[in-house]
Amino acid sequence: MNFIRKLLSSSPKDELVVIPSGQLYLVRSPTSPKGESECLYNDVVASIRETSIQYNYQLIIQKAFEEGEVSDREEDNDESSVFDDLEEGKDDDWTFLIDETLKFSRSVNKEGDTVIRWKDNTGDMGDYLQLLCDRSVKPSLLDQFMTTLYKCQFERKYKRSALSASESDLEEFKVGASQAKLHIPGYSNDADGEDDSEDEFHDANDVNDEEDLKDPHPMRLPAGKVLSQGECQLHLYDPVKNSFILQNETVIAKIIDLGNWNYWLSVVDRSSKGRQAITGSFITPDLNPVCNDDALAFIFNYVGENLALSWLLKFENLQKLEEFNSNVKTALWESLNRTKLDSVSESDSEYVLRAFDNLNVNDDMDAEFEEESEDEFDSAEESLLDNVRVSNLRQGTTRRNFSDDDDDSDRDETKERFEGSESNKGLKVGYKNDRTYVARGNRLGVFTSTEDNDLKFYTAIENIKNSKGQYIDPSKMMLHQEDRAMIIQDDSKPFELYKMDLEYGKIVEDWQVSKDNNVPVVEFGPSQKFSQMTGEQTFMGISSNGLFKLDPRLSGSKLVEGLRKTYKTKVNFTALATTELGFMAVANESGEIRLYDKLGGNAKTQLPGLGERIIGIDTSNDGRWLLATCKTYLLLIDTKITDGKNAGAFGFTRSFGKDSKPRPRRLQLTPENVAFIRNETGTGVVFTKARFNTGVNVDTPQTIVSSTGPYVITWSFNKVLRNDPQPYLVNRYEDTVMAEDFRFGSDSNVILALKDDVAMANKKSFKKPTNVSLTGKKKALSKTEVVYSPY
Incomplete structure (x- = not known):
């Protein structure tokens, strides 16, 4: 020993x-x-x-x-x-x-x-x-x-x-387990070290069977047309060392067209004469590709059934990297849209390709937005959950997470109120009354903010029913009329909306949207961004093929027939947002975004989709900035027109020139963070609707917030615009985060609805994404604390 x-x-x-x-x-x-x-x-x-x-x-x-x-x-x-x-x-x-x-x-x-x-x-x-x-x-x-x-x-x-x-x-x-033969990508298991897998791998020009075409093995080269290939180094991310480790000095990276809009990325060991692949994957959003020009690196994820890996391809020069990156982006867009990229206009094609790039900010942008203080966004040296008030809706309690030095006398909780197995589902933050509403089954939890930036359980609205006595589960909510009322929808009743009087705590009106019940409401929102702070009665709605105004004062159906835009073809609208002046942004299933200055007319701007569904959209107060949420990334778009006769206007009121589409910025987690999160939680990234911080007279946002699984993520707006390599911070919780939003008028306090809890987190509690912060452990580790395992 x-x-x-x-x-x-x-x-x-x-x-x-x-x-x-x-x-x-x-x-x-x-x-x-x-x-x-x-x-x-x-x-x-x-x-x-x-x-x-x-x-x-x-x-x-x-x-x-x-x-x-x-x-x-x-x-x-x-x-x-x-x-x-x-x-x-x-x-x-x-x-x-x-x-x-x-x-x-x-x-x-x-x-x-x-x-x-x-x-x-x-x-x-x-x-x-x-x-x-x-x-x-x-x-x-x-x-x-x-x-x-x-x-x-x-x-x-x-x-x-x-x-x-x-x-x-x-x-x-595993003791008692069968003695399975081991197989490691790119290596032989023979004791003598010789590669006996030559027959298992074949060149891309070989004929493959139908099963291989349906689900190619990551270590095989499926049959198909090679669209691009290039020599490079292969590195694998090691989460323990927090760096990419060289695996192979010379590999060949190939992009293969499998037919039927399926594309494959394969990394081949050159020493095997093109027969042995080290890794491979369908080119899908799970690839999470990132191109880093400075490092001459292309980074992507391999996502298997039980693990996710982050690979890095280092190319010899910038030209080879850009050629490979362009082909991957094209293949990804074509697989999602099932059409050739060269079939769209040149300006639309440029817009699509730019959305995948790490863009450098131009001189005008640098001058317009000053650098923010590092202290403003850097995280404090404290535990992720210290000093955060959390309210449990299932048990009806309010508690605070304390450090070991906190006095027990400071702890408080209210009596039990809620029972049942439902989970928190929706969150709405008040603008006028500084209250927060959380939907849970057929009930609403009501919370109030305190002077010391805490949340306190206030009351519960239970057993929500419509006029027919049917239970209603609020799946979509909008605060209305100075936060005294709430418009709600139950997903099981898409043709109906309900008005709840928040002072009485019950539904007081059932609304029929259209006469023939042929307009299912996909989403609804205020006529203007801050309408809920006024007595404004009307509000906006969208269906799968149109947008319209609703007026509760109308008898019978509430749809205003003269203020409606309907498309003959099904455009599959999914998300809606309005600006302070009432301009409208509407997004759809394929990622297209339309900008309107008024209801009834044509869109002034139509931005092409990247092929993925937009689940939510937000705007800055003045409408200059758009924030669209897709499953694995956010899209930030500047609607200000920079040249031509309409220079200085926003895309809501004027059209972009033929060759002057905006430059979208794609906000995503790094591939290595995505792989780490998938291995840690067992699920990939699925963002909730992202939001800007907002408040009266706050035209330019400071922070963006969204969440995935147990992680809340904040992006520094200025760091995103400066193309900072580390623009986001994370905060991990013990449970899944269902929804989140900023406290009105603040970018420092984020209100969250977890599966069973409600919390307000200060921005200083967010951390840089490291192995420690992504596992939710403190930085200062003692021998009794758990350290992340690389496995």
Whole structure:
């Protein structure tokens, strides 16, 4: 054991994952005269660490000491050398080289406690060690710990990185599992190191069977026309080292047309003479492509069933990179739109391609927008959830997350109010009364903001019913008439809207949208951005093929026939927003955006779609800035016309010139962050509707907010315009974020509706996206805190 410790020296900074609390037992054979079980330590910390030898790892079991307590060794020898521990065994540490001979297993005992067990190869025949995990340890951490053990055994046995190892690759290390043959992309599993996979891979000109065409294997070259190929280096992102690691000096990156609007990206090992692919993927939005001109790098994601990887292709020069990037962008657009990009106008084609680029801001833009203070957007050094008031709607309680030093007397909560299994669904923030409304089933939770920027549970509106006595679940909501009323819609009743009196807490009017019930309302919103702060009665609505005005004062149907725009073809509208002056932005399924100055006329501007559905759209007060939300990215568009006879006007009131379409900015998470999030949560990025901060006389936004899964993301508006490489921050929560918005008049406070909770977060609690912040752990790690595992 001493020899192993000296050879495989490690340090706490190399910890991959930690179980912070448990008990260590020695379990002997039933025939042993020493007895069957002995508790060695009542409180231990178990960690997995890297060693100084590549592909080798240690399991460290360390006794946990109370504050002020020292080990026997420290008491006996206060002047011991820092090298003594390498020459003598630590009495309070147990160190094991992680190897498949230890036969790691996990089980649950009769009391329901999780036990991790392995052979004690230094003890008597049949001896085992057992870690009885504390019940406070989350199951997800236990899963992570075991997977890391399997990965470590894999790397020691096969002397290869386990970053791309799948679940089936690890089966042989699970005690009792079948001995599955391992297969790592781009490598042979033969002991002699020779590649026996030549017959498995083939050139792109070979004929493939129909099954391969439907679902090509990432390590095969499917049949098809090669549209582009180029030599480059291949790097793989390592989340532990937080960098891209070189995997292959020379590979060939190919874009292949499979037919029927399917395109494939394949990375081929050049040494295999074009027969062996290292990785491959359909060209879809999941690829999350990013081009970095400065680094001559093209970064993309591979998304498998159980893992996501972030790859980097480094090209020899800018020309080769740009050619490859242009072909990927074209293939992606054509696969989504099922038509050739060269069939659209040159200006539309340029608009589409620019949306995928990392654009540099021109001189005029630099002069117009000053740099913001770094202190304004940089995160504070505090835990992600410290000092955030959270209200639980299922239990009807309000609580605050406190640090260990907080006085218990400061904690407060209200009595239980809600029951049931529904989840929070919608969120509306008041402009006039500073209240927040959260939909949950057929009820509304009402919260009020306090002077110290907290949320406080105020009341509940329960058992919402229409005039027929039918329960109504608010799926869409709009505050109305100085925040005294709310217009709501139940998705199951698309032809009806309801007016709720918020003072009485009940629906007071049922509205029929059209005479023949032939106009299903897809979305509705205020006639002007701040109409809810006034007594304005009318509001806007869209159907799949038109937009219209609604007037509650009309008898019968509420649709104003003279103020309506209907398209003969189905344009599939999905989202609506208005400006302070009442200009309208409407988006659709394919990503097109139309800008109108008035209702009834043609759109002054029509921006081409990128092929993906826009789920939400927002505008700055004056209408200069548009913010469209798609599933995996946001689109920021400047509607100001910069040249020609209409220079200085916005696209709502004047048309862009033939060759002067705006320059869209695509806001997305980096591929490595996306891969990390997918591996961490098991799901990809799915953004909620993004919003600007807003308030009276706030024409230029400062911050953008959206969320995906348990993450809330804020973008600095100025950093986006400056093309800053790190424009966004993250804040992770324990539960899924359903919706979010800024407190009215502020860009510092974000109100969130989680699955069961409601919270207000200060912008300073957001962090730069790192392995630590994406897993929700503090930066300052102690030996008892959990460190992210790369597996």
